[in-house]
Amino acid sequence: AQSVTQLGSHVSVSEGALVLLRCNYSSSVPPYLFWYVQYPNQGLQLLLKYTSAATLVKGINGFEAEFKKSETSFHLTKPSAHMSDAAEYFCAVSPRMDTGRRALTFGSGTRLQVQP
């Protein structure tokens, strides 16, 4: 079974500081990995995805993530935080297409606070 662990339910950074949100996955084969962002009372917006092409993936709003198979990690980073980045971030893992299964498994989320 696949699972995702997000270390740190809350992360607080100062505006302009580096953002690092951690995600580790457990899967018997390299999966597809996603980061989504959720603003209050809204649905989830896709930030970026890893589908076994480049290990460094660039997404929207200046975010990027690096897939590290040896560490089973897919951490999300942004060089300089903006106030508008304050939100809940979810890492998710998807089975590979050839399994016939499609359900995403999400981590429990990390709430990012950005201090002025």
Next chain:
Amino acid sequence: DTGVSQNPRHKITKRGQNVTFRCDPISEHNRLYWYRQTLGQGPEFLTYFQNEAQLEKSRLLSDRFSAERPKGSFSTLEIQRTEQGDSAMYLCASSKLAGSTDTQYFGPGTRLTVL
């Protein structure tokens, strides 16, 4: 593309009542998913349709829950005899296969409160 839409956005009901939610996927997306999200948690998968066929169901989908996608377009999720534990955000997502990937795009959700 217009995004995934869900109606209603909020629903308050009394325990024991039935409720039905609707999801309209992105046009031409043949896959549609339902998830449930409780406070402070990530979404949990409920069920998945490819066109009108329901191909995958979670253990979370008890016999009080039923989902349909009769013409392969919009979908409905019905909860019968609601319980307070059903209070959650119900999220719908849609996707279509593009190359080797199948990215799910989410709607704004329907927040259910059971009194």
